[in-house]
Amino acid sequence: METSDCINTRATVREYDTKEISDDIIKDLIAAATRAPSSGNVQDWEFVIVKTPEGKKALASAAFEQSFIERSPVVVVACANLEASARAYGERGKSLYSIQNVSAAVENMLLAAWDKGIGGCWVGAFSEDAVRDAVVMPTETRPLALITLGYPANRPPASRREPVEDVIHWETF
Ligand SMILES: Cc1cc2nc3c(=O)[nH]c(=O)nc-3n(C[C@H](O)[C@H](O)[C@H](O)COP(=O)(O)O)c2cc1C
Numbered sequence: 001m002e003t004s005d006c007i008n009t010r011a012t013v014r015e016y017d018t019k020e021i022s023d024d025i026i027k028d029l030i031a032a033a034t035r036a037p038s039s040g041n042v043q044d045w046e047f048v049i050v051k052t053p054e055g056k057k058a059l060a061s062a063a064f065e066q067s068f069i070e071r072s073p074v075v076v077v078a079c080a081n082l083e084a085s086a087r088a089y090g091e092r093g094k095s096l097y098s099i100q101n102v103s104a105a106v107e108n109m110l111l112a113a114w115d116k117g118i119g120g121c122w123v124g125a126f127s128e129d130a131v132r133d134a135v136v137m138p139t140e141t142r143p144l145a146l147i148t149l150g151y152p153a154n155r156p157p158a159s160r161r162e163p164v165e166d167v168i169h170w171e172t173f
Pocket residue numbers: 010011012013066121122123124125126158159
């Protein structure tokens with residue numbers, strides 16, 4: 001798919017076909033995530049792949065019972081390795097760059113998935129402690145996003161955007 005088509009047609013998908021995503025494809029998606037830029041190339045990201053019904057149930061519960069999470073074939077917990085973030089850039093690395101780095105990786109993952117006919121949803125509403133417990137995370141890591149993935153049950157249209165003219169500022173705000 002053309003990059004511009006991939007960007008312009010991508011849409012959040014919350015309902016999935018039962019078809020499995022192979023581990024090779026999951027690895028390809030994580031590889032695409034790791035091609036994202038990161039501050040000083042610190043690559044302070046970690047990804048936990050959850051496929052078991054119990055694991056997905058725990059994540060749905062951590063995400064305030066967003067039940068589509070449980071019905072998704074795969075959930076990726078995208079985490080920041082804060083030790084690595086701080087080592088490179090101190091407090092700014094830990095509190096800001098880590099979020100930007102992992103977010104760039106997540107968007108890469110979603111676009112790479114879309115290119116392969118796989119849909120996903122970026123889930124940000126969750127209890128960090130509950131996600132930590134669910135996937136047994138070390139203390140120096142922070143869960144930043146849950147990404148559900150699966151072959152779409154149907155293909156939703158791309159959602160509306162505000163006109164570019166409303167958000168662009170030339171030279172000064
Ligand atoms: C930081 C962030 C947090 C989000 N959290 C949730 C969420 O908790 N649950 C959900 O169903 N969708 C969530 N979404 C998906 C958005 O609702 C969706 O991206 C938005 O409505 C635009 O739709 P589109 O992705 O189809 O363009 C989140 C997206 C982002 C970027």
